[in-house]
Amino acid sequence: MYHYNDFDHEFVKTRTAEFRSQVARRIDGALTEDEFKPLRLRNGLYLQLHAYMLRVAVPYGTLNSVQMRQLAYIAERWDKGYGHFTTRQNIQYNWPKLGDIPDILDALADVEMHAIQTSGNCIRNVTSDHFAGAAADEIEDPRPTAELLRQWSTDHPEFQYLPRKFKIAITGSPNDRAVTRSHDIGLRMVRNDAGEPGYEVMVGGGLGRTPMVAKTVRDFLPKADLLPYLEAILQVYNLHGRRDNKYKARIKILVHETGLDPLKADIEAAFESIRKTFVHPKAELIADLEAAFAPPEFNNTRSLGFEDAQTANPAFRAFVETNVAEHKNPAYGIVTISLKPVGGAPGDATAEQMRLVAELAELYGHDEIRVSHEQNLILPHVRQSDIPLVYQRLLEAGLATANIGMISDIIACPGMDYCALATARSIPIAQEIATHFEARGLEREIGHMKIKISGCINACGHHHVGHIGILGLERKGQELYQITLGGDGRENMVVGERAGPGFSADALMDALDRLIDAYLTIRDGDEEAFIDTYKRLGAAPFLAALYPEETDDARAA
Amino acid sequence: MAKAFIPKIVSANDLMDGDVVYLTTQNTWSRQITEAAIALDETAAATLLSIGEERQDLIVGAYLLDVAIGNDGTPSPTHFREKYRLNGPSIDYLAPQKRSVVDAQTQHTLSEGA
Incomplete structure (x- = not known):
């Protein structure tokens, strides 16, 4: 994997020292909260319902054992002995104390990690296929490019004050495991007619309150053009993205309001201008990155x-x-x-x-x-x-749960048990679903199923791309759970459709039972996954199960 | 007819550890909601909030929240969000982890002995 060079070490250490001084000034009263808040957010420090939360970047989801041990040490020394791995491949600590943050950041810097750009209106941690470098279906390991993007986007002087946050995901496989189409920019490796690897570039995806599937602006971009092309997209967004309304500030809204073709023209024009003077990374750097992510020496002897x-x-x-x-x-x-x-x-x-x-x-x-x-x-x-x-x-160690891709392998955001933005709880719903279907002994019979739960409209739990998505809202002083159906996060991403009125937490499990029982009845054989049955038959039979006539009166108002 | 005023208290998070705190009748911050000063009308609420906002060196983000007053005179939040703030996460958030801590320690001992 990639190891910091002298520049990286110096940059992270300088930044940590700077934040140490900012924390000290906040504590001694020299900085007000209004002055301090943007500084702490730039260093990954949030204030949640009961405590601070520190979000640590795990670049493209890759860690080594030294780093993982350090994450464990931090959890034990400065938190409550655990950490929370997030839907953007990062780790969050839920209980750190303000005075300890500089020491935590120093401990992270010791193992080439940091919390920079994990918050704020900047380019966030670049995410990638979690099977990168190992997947059988991969064209190339996307991580040398992901690391290049990390270096390019870290502290990029032009892109520190974007209209809103900006997320990039990259995959080297035709089968998309990184939900690239839900990102501000998604990059999917493809080959051109000559067999050379390059990228399909997709722009304007996002979940949140206005879910959108990213649109392709380039079917094939040569690898060498990637940085100037991304710079062109960011430049267009930085200039034209809306700053008048936080909820309309993501690039997806710009794509939507401008229209794909005019925006493409703007991007291509910017690209033509930028490429003339763009200083490309040196060939040695690219070679070093390729070498850093070279496959390990595999032992090819098989045994029975x-x-x-x-x-x-x-x-x-x-x-x-x-x-x-x-x-x-x-x-x-x-x-x-x-x-x-x-x-x-x-x-x-x-x-x-x-x-x-x-x-x-x-x-x-x-x-x-x-x-x-x-x-x-x-x-x-x-x-x-x-x-x-x-x-x-x-x-x-209690870590051998055999449930990947099954109904209990649920994505859930922290929800109102931790998060200051949440409108309802997520984790207890996930726990109840997993426990309930285990008790019914149905998990293996149901087979492949993705349930994703968000505790608010910001959709950190990716509910829009859940086969069954659950969105926790508040209604009349109660938690209310809205169901979406048919979402799919793969290469042909589909945003799930809202099924109808929401359910109280008490009524939710019965509703899911009806939904699952209907699926088991109408599927075309044991092998047909829920999402495939949904695609084959459409929403109608599932809606009939969720909202049977006899329970009309019990519907949430 | 004017709506009846819902009693209010002022809450914030402690600057150093983020703990939920409440403004007391002594104009100090307490982790005990039983010690919170209760505003019974708009004027008292505005006064309480401005006192809270003056003490920013110790806390972050003072704001008013609705409470119900029990028979013993203690306030309790009416909104579920404030109930979770008061009581902490509703999940037994260390329970599954605690079990595996024991398992891991046992395993560690076994590996050392092996």
Whole structure:
């Protein structure tokens, strides 16, 4: 993986020292909260319902064991012993104290990490495919490009005061696991007719109160043109993006209001102008980045241990079915560690669990760890013959939940249990759904299912792209949960359709039962996933199940 | 007819640790809602808020919130958001983690012995 050079080290240390002085001045009263707030937000520090929250960037979701151990140390020394992995592949600490933040940032800098640009109207952490570098379907590892984007966007003088926050996602695979079309800019690696890799560039995606699917502005952009082209998009947005209304300030609104073709023309014009004088990164830098993400030296000897263990142990076989994905090396597997124990808080991991994951990565995983936007952890390179051992260790730590892609593998934002913006709680709903369907013994029968829950309209829980999306709102002093159906975050992204009136927390589980029971009845065989049944039959049978006539009176007003 | 005034108190977050605090009758900040000063009309509410806003060195973001007054005279928030602020996360947020802490420690001991 990439290691900081002298410039990176110096930049992060200088910034941390600067923030230490700003915190000291806030504490001694020299800075008011109005003066301090924009400074703390630029360093990832929020104030939530009960405490501060520090959001730490995990660049494109990649960590090594040293970094994971440091995250564990921070959780234990300065927080309550755990951290929360987020839907943008970052980690959040829920309980840090203001006076400790500078020390935490120093501890992060020691392992080449920081919290810069995890908040504010700037280019945020670039997210990527959590299987990058390992996926069997990958054209190229997108992380050298993602790191280049990190370096380009960090402290970029022109893009520090954008109209609104700006999110970029990149994938190197045709099968999109990074929800690129829900980002301000999505980059999807494709090949041109000559077989050269480049990027499909998509602009103006987003979730939140106005969900939009990003539109393609370039079918194929040569890799060498990427930075000047992105600079052109950002320049157009910086100039023309709305600053009069926070809710209309994202680039998706600019795309929508300007129209795709006029905007494309603006971008291309800016690109033509920028490319003439653009100082491209040196070839050595690009070569260094490629080398930093070169595949590890795989051990290609296969053994029968993997198959034998599956035959001998049905629980392990079930784990492999859901949590092990195909690796580009046939002797290896990609192991997803579920942070969704039934009844647990999605995405939370204790310091001990983090240390175990670090140890397993070191012993069996070429020292690589990934964070997924679905709030799980991944060991991307595990020899198949080592997977039974890894499974055993995970099992002993309560980390072997075999539910990836299933109904209990729920994305949920922190919701009103932590978040100052939330209008309702998310985590208890996720816990109840997971517990309920486990009790009904239906999880395996239901099969592939993505439930995503947001505790407010900002949609951190990605409910718009959930097969079943749940949005928590407030209505007449009560929490109310609105259901959307048919959302899909893959390459042909679809925004889910709102089903109808919302449900109280008490009525929600019955509504989901009706929905799931209807699906099990009408699906075309056991293999047809909920989303495929929905695409085949449309909303009608699902709406009939959610809102049967006899329960009309019980509908939320 | 004018709407009946809903009693109010002033809340904020502590500057240093973010804890939820309430403005008291002594014009200090307390973590106990039972010590909160209660405004019973608009004028008292405005006064309370301005006192709260003057004490920004100790807190962040003073604001008024609606309360109901119990038989013993103590205020309790009427909105569910304020109830979660008062009582902390509604989830037993350390429970699943605590279980695995024990498991991990056991495992650690086993590995050391091996």
